[in-house]
């Protein structure tokens with residue numbers, strides 16, 4: 082993954098709009114505002130590639146980005162966002178579930194969890210969905226710069242315990258800060274090494 086190597090492909094609001102499943106794909110899921118879009122920008126080294134914002138619910142489509150000629154990075158709408166109209170939330174959730182359980186080339190889902198908050202019930206719901214779809218998922222802790230080192234172990238333990246209940250969970254956790262760059266190269270090589 083090198084800067085300049087990634088481009089925006091398209092934003093999708095229905096399964097019928099998905100690009101052809103002709104290459105390996107990874108996606109970034111997580112609660113609204115957890116830092117999915119910021120992480121994609123950090124991973125690709127391309128500021129402003131994925132639209133990040135302090136307004137929860139910013140990403141409202143499934144956004145596809147290329148990473149080289151061989152794979153897609155997919156930015157998903159956040160879940161657990163309470164302030165959108167109910168019918169809109171229901172529509173996103175349906176699309177999210179269809180995508181996560183029905184995308185044949187989806188090689189791994191990264192489930193992002195805020196380092197300050199740990200795994201919440203809505204995260205567990207997504208993890209359960211990934212279990213039943215047999216999609217391997219890996220937890221990425223975000224915003225590590227916002228947590229003091231002494232509070233870190235507690236959250237890590239909570240996340241490990243939650244993951245132990247999910248058969249589709251890949252046990253290795255990645256602690257990241259898109260702001261400071263922590264863990265970004267680690268995650269980049271995890272993505273690059275998937276085959």
Ligand code: GTP
Nearest residue numbers: 114115116117118119133134138139140159259260
């Ligand atoms: P939705 O699209 O609404 O679901 O949000 P998202 O998960 O894509 O989050 P986004 O990347 O837009 O980031 C949300 C907010 O968190 C923005 O204000 C970011 O600047 C901030 N943020 C993201 N990553 C980090 C980080 O590593 N450290 C800090 N301090 N802030 C971050």
Ligand code: MG
Nearest residue numbers: 117118139140
């Ligand atoms: Mg976003």
